[in-house]
């Protein structure tokens with residue numbers, strides 16, 4: 001019987017290239033070898049930014065309509 005870990009050592013560290021990335025928190029990945037850390041919750045999502053600009057555009061469009069009416 002082998003003791004299975006929560007996270008399989010399949011994720012390769014972009015810093016040292018060793019497959020030692022563990023899921024430190026639900027959104028944070030940590031390398032046991034070189035202390036590399038990646039917080040997914042902090043990384044900006046361009047999808048949201050695009051959506052934000054679309055919403056802003058729609059708001060501006062509706063405001064323009066309101067002014068015209």
Ligand SMILES: [Zn+2]
Pocket residue numbers: 013014015016017018031032033034035036
């Ligand atoms: Zn590393």
